[in-house]
Amino acid sequence: xxxxxxxxxxxxxxMVPAKACTNLIVGKKASVxxxxxxxxxxxxxxxxxxxxxxxxxxxxxxxxxxxxGWGPTHEDQYVRQVDYTYNVVGLMNERQVTIVETTFDGRxxxxxxxxxxxxxxxxxxxxxxxxxxxxxIRCMVELVEEYxxxxxxxxxxxxxxxxxxxxxxxxxxxxxxGAVWVALRIPDDCICAHANLSRIRQFPLEKKGKYxxxxxxxxxxxxxxxxxxxxxxxVITFAREKGFFSGKDEDxxxxxxxxxxxxxxxxxxxxxxxxxxxxxxSPEVMDQYLPYLNGDFREYDHLPLWIKxxxxxxxxxxxxxxxxxxxxTPLDMTADMTAxxxxxxxxxxxxxxxxSDSLDYFRERPIATQQSGFTMTCQMRSWLPDDVGxxxxxxxxxxxxxxxxxxxxxxxQVPDPFRPENNPRTEFNDQSAFWMNxxxxxxxxxxxxxxxxxxxxxxxxxxxxxxxxxxKVLEAVQTMTPDDxxxxxxxxxxxxxxxxxxxxxxxxxxxxxRYNDQVVRxxxxxxxxxxxxxxxxxxxxxxxxxxxxxxxDRYRLREVIERRER
Numbered sequence: 138x139x140x141x142x143x144x145x146x147x148x149x150x151x152m153v154p155a156k157a158c159t160n161l162i163v164g165k166k167a168s169v170x171x172x173x174x175x176x177x178x179x180x181x182x183x184x185x186x187x188x189x190x191x192x193x194x195x196x197x198x199x200x201x202x203x204x205x206g207w208g209p210t211h212e213d214q215y216v217r218q219v220d221y222t223y224n225v226v227g228l229m230n231e232r233q234v235t236i237v238e239t240t241f242d243g244r245x246x247x248x249x250x251x252x253x254x255x256x257x258x259x260x261x262x263x264x265x266x267x268x269x270x271x272x273x274i275r276c277m278v279e280l281v282e283e284y285x286x287x288x289x290x291x292x293x294x295x296x297x298x299x300x301x302x303x304x305x306x307x308x309x310x311x312x313x314x315g316a317v318w319v320a321l322r323i324p325d326d327c328i329c330a331h332a333n334l335s336r337i338r339q340f341p342l343e344k345k346g347k348y349x350x351x352x353x354x355x356x357x358x359x360x361x362x363x364x365x366x367x368x369x370x371x372v373i374t375f376a377r378e379k380g381f382f383s384g385k386d387e388d389x390x391x392x393x394x395x396x397x398x399x400x401x402x403x404x405x406x407x408x409x410x411x412x413x414x415x416x417x418x419s420p421e422v423m424d425q426y427l428p429y430l431n432g433d434f435r436e437y438d439h440l441p442l443w444i445k446x447x448x449x450x451x452x453x454x455x456x457x458x459x460x461x462x463x464x465x466t467p468l469d470m471t472a473d474m475t476a477x478x479x480x481x482x483x484x485x486x487x488x489x490x491x492x493s494d495s496l497d498y499f500r501e502r503p504i505a506t507q508q509s510g511f512t513m514t515c516q517m518r519s520w521l522p523d524d525v526g527x528x529x530x531x532x533x534x535x536x537x538x539x540x541x542x543x544x545x546x547x548x549x550q551v552p553d554p555f556r557p558e559n560n561p562r563t564e565f566n567d568q569s570a571f572w573m574n575x576x577x578x579x580x581x582x583x584x585x586x587x588x589x590x591x592x593x594x595x596x597x598x599x600x601x602x603x604x605x606x607x608x609k610v611l612e613a614v615q616t617m618t619p620d621d622x623x624x625x626x627x628x629x630x631x632x633x634x635x636x637x638x639x640x641x642x643x644x645x646x647x648x649x650x651r652y653n654d655q656v657v658r659x660x661x662x663x664x665x666x667x668x669x670x671x672x673x674x675x676x677x678x679x680x681x682x683x684x685x686x687x688x689x690d691r692y693r694l695r696e697v698i699e700r701r702e703r
Contacts, residue, residue: 166325177237186511186533188555193224222265233527243290243396252285270297292331298519319368329443334406335396400432405502417446460537462503474683478676480586505537512536533571538578540599545626552634
């Protein structure tokens with residue numbers, strides 16, 4: 138009798154609406170300590186974030202996995218199991234392989250609803266089956282060829298302790314199994330990013346006897362270290378067949394064929410990439426692309442796929458990047474009256490709106506956003522044992538408003554605040570990281586400039602502690618057996634998560650007292666609230682100026698009007 142693994146229910150439970158996400162990627166020579174790093178803001182209204190977990194295991198030859206995926210239910214559809222599957226925590230496995238994504242949709246006519254595998258199931262299966270990034274790319278390609286692909290266009294980040302890759306994939310339409318795709322290794326000394334827009338344009342084509350670039354016909358060669366590009370054998374011919382491309386092969390652009398640009402997808406998506414690059418490259422260089430972000434494609438019609446940063450990045454640099462709202466740039470969301478009375482960088486949906494004269498407007502879309510279900514910054518370190526070298530710094534909700542909690546890739550127990558049963562979608566739970574973070578965030582959002590300092594203090598306090606404790610952890614595990622090390626790291630991860638929850642509970646109660654009734658209670662030197670004394674901060678100046686212009690004399694003091702009339 139065949140053994141059916143009930144993984145399909147788990148995979149279905151892990152599916153999240155992720156059509157508005159951001160990935161930042163750092164090669165090992167572009168980081169301060171030699172880490173490969175990547176990030177994921179998983180953004181989408183309507184779901185509560187939690188930590189995904191799949192245990193490792195050995196499997197018998199007759200085991201299969203029932204997969205229903207995201208789209209129409211595929212009754213009696215199964216994926217073959219493999220002999221051994223790796224432990225997966227979040228989106229990193231026990232070998233430090235990490236896979237994250239953003240959706241670019243592209244040509245929606247290429248979605249094949251009959252395909253068995255959506256992108257999230259595909260990523261999960263690859264994480265369970267792969268010991269390095271190249272193996273994960275090959276695994277995803279072979280699974281799609283065998284079982285079909287039913288999602289729209291995806292940009293996928295694939296990393297291990299030594300390499301970072303960007304892969305883009307899109308289906309072939311109804312009745313066509315498989316997908317067209319291309320994957321490029323990111324240079325070790327560069328940073329890259331993608332955010333809901335295809336980023337790969339031209340790529341090197343395979344030449345006889347050369348292995349820098351290979352097609353899927355030679356997929357087994359992907360493990361050769363000199364291979365830095367691999368692509369579907371029909372990625373160009375399929376585009377020709379569909380009328381998406383008609384030029385010379387060497388001029389073929391994956392993005393232009395499968396995800397044509399317009400102002401909206403450039404401004405909402407590539408602007409996030411631009412802002413990340415601008416943090417780590419001369420603003421004068423990156424500001425050359427402002428016309429492109431404003432819809433003028435005459436001089437530039439794309440951003441660089443990757444850049445060499447002016448200085449190596451630390452993990453904390455990357456975490457700050459995930460909290461970006463274009464601050465300090467021409468797109469700064471806190472710098473005009475749309476930020477409201479207290480400089481709020483949060484904007485409500487919809488993305489488009491009309492004024493009373495039916496003129497159309499849009500709002501910016503930054504890296505950090507209120508609708509994130511969860512956020513992570515992933516660190517992979519080749520010089521350490523896998524179980525301590527791979528760390529997912531994780532939390533639920535908006536990256537700007539949470540503290541990143543370090544969780545080791547070997548853990549076999551999900552800390553209670555991140556467990557799915559403690560993070561319900563429709564009911565507040567004070568044991569839930571998602572709801573505790575939202576409790577604080579939704580107090581701060583409306584009076585942002587007034588309250589964000591107290592949140593930053595708590596955020597920095599926690600993250601300072603976590604980072605300082607990492608050296609102690611590395612020292613402690615040096616003489617441990619693998620079993621003892623895993624048990625120790627399990628307990629550490631649980632301790633870190635519990636510390637975050639306690640600090641956020643304290644912060645929430647502090648905020649409601651300090652900022653009660655639109656005033657700000659004074660704080661003593663020891664950080665405690667004083668019994669007497671408060672400030673009345675009033676509105677941000679840019680909002681006051683806008684009020685004056687829009688309301689005329691309505692709120693002006695009478696004597697001011699009289700002086701003017703005299």
